[in-house]
Amino acid sequence: EEPEDKWKWWEEKDNAKDSGVKWKFLEHKGPVFAPPYEPLPKTVQFKYDGKPMKLSLEAEEVMTFYAKMLDHEYTSKNDFNKNFFGDWRKVMTKEEKSIISDLGKCNFRDVCTYFQQKTEERKARSKAEKLEEKQKNEALVEEFGFCDWDGHREKIGNFRLEPPGLFRGRGNHPKMGKLKKRIIPEDITINCSKNSVAPKPPPGHKWKEVRHDNQVTWLVSWTENIQNQNKYIMLNPSSRVKGEKDWQKYEIARNLKTKVDRIREDYMRDLKSSEMMIRQRAVALYFIDKLALRAGNEKEDGESADTVGCCSLRCEHIKLHKQLDGKDFIVEFDFLGKDSIRYYNKVPVLKQVFKNLVLFTENKEGGDDLFDRLNTSTLNKYLNSLMEGLTAKVFRTYNASITLQNQLLELTDPDDENVSSKILSYNRANRAVAVLCNHQRAAPKNFSEQMGRMNDKVELWSAVLASKTQYLIRLRNVASLMGSFLLITYVWFMLYLILLRFSTTLVDMLQMVGMCIKIEKKQADIRDAKQEAKSAKSDYKHNKSEGKRKLYEAKKKKIERLQEQLIKLEVQATDKASLVFGKTTEENKEIALGTSKLNYLDPRITVAWCKKYAIPIEKCYNKTQRDKFAWAIAMVDESYVF
DNA sequence: CGAAAAACTTAGTATTTAGACT
DNA sequence: AGTCTAAATACTAAGTTTTTCG
Numbered sequence: 001e002e003p004e005d006k007w008k009w010w011e012e013k014d015n016a017k018d019s020g021v022k023w024k025f026l027e028h029k030g031p032v033f034a035p036p037y038e039p040l041p042k043t044v045q046f047k048y049d050g051k052p053m054k055l056s057l058e059a060e061e062v063m064t065f066y067a068k069m070l071d072h073e074y075t076s077k078n079d080f081n082k083n084f085f086g087d088w089r090k091v092m093t094k095e096e097k098s099i100i101s102d103l104g105k106c107n108f109r110d111v112c113t114y115f116q117q118k119t120e121e122r123k124a125r126s127k128a129e130k131l132e133e134k135q136k137n138e139a140l141v142e143e144f145g146f147c148d149w150d151g152h153r154e155k156i157g158n159f160r161l162e163p164p165g166l167f168r169g170r171g172n173h174p175k176m177g178k179l180k181k182r183i184i185p186e187d188i189t190i191n192c193s194k195n196s197v198a199p200k201p202p203p204g205h206k207w208k209e210v211r212h213d214n215q216v217t218w219l220v221s222w223t224e225n226i227q228n229q230n231k232y233i234m235l236n237p238s239s240r241v242k243g244e245k246d247w248q249k250y251e252i253a254r255n256l257k258t259k260v261d262r263i264r265e266d267y268m269r270d271l272k273s274s275e276m277m278i279r280q281r282a283v284a285l286y287f288i289d290k291l292a293l294r295a296g297n298e299k300e301d302g303e304s305a306d307t308v309g310c311c312s313l314r315c316e317h318i319k320l321h322k323q324l325d326g327k328d329f330i331v332e333f334d335f336l337g338k339d340s341i342r343y344y345n346k347v348p349v350l351k352q353v354f355k356n357l358v359l360f361t362e363n364k365e366g367g368d369d370l371f372d373r374l375n376t377s378t379l380n381k382y383l384n385s386l387m388e389g390l391t392a393k394v395f396r397t398y399n400a401s402i403t404l405q406n407q408l409l410e411l412t413d414p415d416d417e418n419v420s421s422k423i424l425s426y427n428r429a430n431r432a433v434a435v436l437c438n439h440q441r442a443a444p445k446n447f448s449e450q451m452g453r454m455n456d457k458v459e460l461w462s463a464v465l466a467s468k469t470q471y472l473i474r475l476r477n478v479a480s481l482m483g484s485f486l487l488i489t490y491v492w493f494m495l496y497l498i499l500l501r502f503s504t505t506l507v508d509m510l511q512m513v514g515m516c517i518k519i520e521k522k523q524a525d526i527r528d529a530k531q532e533a534k535s536a537k538s539d540y541k542h543n544k545s546e547g548k549r550k551l552y553e554a555k556k557k558k559i560e561r562l563q564e565q566l567i568k569l570e571v572q573a574t575d576k577a578s579l580v581f582g583k584t585t586e587e588n589k590e591i592a593l594g595t596s597k598l599n600y601l602d603p604r605i606t607v608a609w610c611k612k613y614a615i616p617i618e619k620c621y622n623k624t625q626r627d628k629f630a631w632a633i634a635m636v637d638e639s640y641v642f
Numbered sequence: 643c644g645a646a647a648a649a650c651t652t653a654g655t656a657t658t659t660a661g662a663c664t
Numbered sequence: 665a666g667t668c669t670a671a672a673t674a675c676t677a678a679g680t681t682t683t684t685c686g
Contacts, residue, residue: 441654
């Protein structure tokens with residue numbers, strides 16, 4: 001049920017213009033405010049020092065923010081508690097403030113339980129109720145989720161304002177737990193055309209400002225109270241203004257491809273420059289190019305977590321090894337990057353780079369800047385002089401995209417007709433990029449739960465192992481000689497050997513075994529379904545009725561569906577196996593593929609690859625991704641080269 | 643100019659949804 | 665029909681780059 005009238009902006013001729021004017025006409029309905037606070041029922045009590053205590057409305061609301069997070073790790077952190085308590089006290093009445101002086105005496109448990117119950121209840125609602133809410137939400141999206149941008153109905157990204165709550169910084173953020181205030185109309189700046197129908201503030205309220213700035217792309221802005229930074233409501237990635245920008249980004253990266261050899265020659269030469277700044281710039285650029293590090297802007301001290309990028313690296317973030325594990329000139333990186341994600345890497349570097357690093361760290365403390373003569377703006381100014389539009393982050397885009405293209409070329413086997421093995425190659429190429437960019441995620445936590453259920457299934461696994469692995473034959477032979485107790489012991493022993501051999505984890509092994517079970521089952525299902533289809537067919541031949549025909553059709557459909565599921569399972573299993581038996585088992589399950597796919601990989605590479613091997617684009621891109629990359633999907637054929 | 647603010651992109655995690663499984 | 669899981673989507677923090685300002 002796709003609307004067929006979607007605007008194909010990439011088909012228009014005047015796409016490339018860049019005059020700074022972002023729109024000629026802009027009309028929208030403004031933001032959707034967070035729902036007002038609903039006071040707690042009387043029966044749900046906050047307790048202080050063991051005694052129930054009724055709070056003023058405002059203090060109660062802030063209290064619930066904490067209560068809702070009671071079981072979260074945040075509430076065990078000192079900064080979080082300190083910041084919360086400080087801000088909470090600011091909204092208390094005088095009396096409340098005089099009583100509540102110690103967070104340790106506060107009991108939020110009942111309130112926490114109340115909210116947990118509410119989510120349970122929400123989950124347990126009837127189908128009709130859920131449907132009703134869904135429809136209400138759709139109506140809201142219809143009204144507020146779109147705008148008129150130069151005569152086209154465009155989707156808005158985030159039209160709901162962020163609700164109040166406690167700030168959840170990432171990593172060791174000094175402001176974690178501070179109160180993020182409710183946004184009111186008086187905080188809001190509206191941006192729209194002069195000749196449009198401007199959004200109306202809620203009754204009794206006024207906007208902070210209504211402006212008509214067609215040089216910017218945002219519709220609504222406000223200043224958040226934690227870091228005092230502006231936030232915006234902007235369009236969805238499927239919109240023209242975002243899509244064109246994205247397209248342009250990849251064109252700049254492709255342009256870098258034609259210049260990169262020269263730029264590399266330049267920084268190689270500069271490694272020996274007599275000017276310190278130029279030497280530092282050369283080394284920094286070498287890191288940015290080779291390791292896909294981020295630029296690394298300076299950050300205000302103590303305002304946010306202590307993280308760095310290339311230009312802001314400190315001496316303590318690298319260790320220099322003239323020799324390590326038999327290799328020369330190794331730099332060992334260990335620092336926290338964006339989102340406090342750890343970057344750890346041991347890299348062999350050029351002798352001259354190594355020499356320079358020794359020079360840069362001489363007579364410095366660990367806390368001193370490695371590149372003390374360099375910052376992102378001088379670096380970017382230099383890059384811009386080499387090529388129009390070139391900045392530090394273009395190297396990440398370029399290296400990510402070129403890596404995908406090369407890996408696809410290398411890993412795709414043109415003779416293998418199997419779609420699932422193609423997808424596996426694609427995912428591996430994607431993974432190579434994610435590793436390069438250090439895109440991580442928390443390891444899925446069901447891993448340890450699966451451990452728990454281990455014992456119940458051990459016999460089943462034994463059987464599957466017996467039929468699936470190379471140890472099978474031995475196992476079967478042995479099994480005939482042994483009782484089941486011995487058999488199980490033997491299986492565990494084999495498992496242990498596998499673990500040792502591949503230095504993998506038990507959980508990974510067990511997951512693979514689980515997948516084998518699923519695959520076997522699916523294969524059995526397909527055999528059954530084929531049987532059924534066969535008998536339905538002969539039924540139909542004997543009795544050519546409409547009902548029989550439909551039945552036969554349905555059976556055929558079922559086979560198709562099952563076969564698709566089987567392919568999916570096989571992909572999963574092979575993918576998993578390559579993870580488990582590959583070299584970097586531990587990190588790999590913590591590699592996130594999504595970020596690079598969405599932000600770094602020229603979608604035209606993927607589209608061209610899909611066309612070349614007749615892979616449906618749906619196998620690589622989900623709905624959201626197809627919307628975002630609609631321009632690329634429409635634009636290129638298999639001959640596209642990044 | 644250089645610092646600060648504004649604008650815009652990139653990021654991981656939390657929540658929701660879909661669909662497979664029992 | 666309910667339960668479980670993985671994928672999709674929502675959310676918003678945290679970066680980079682561009683623009684403004686003193």
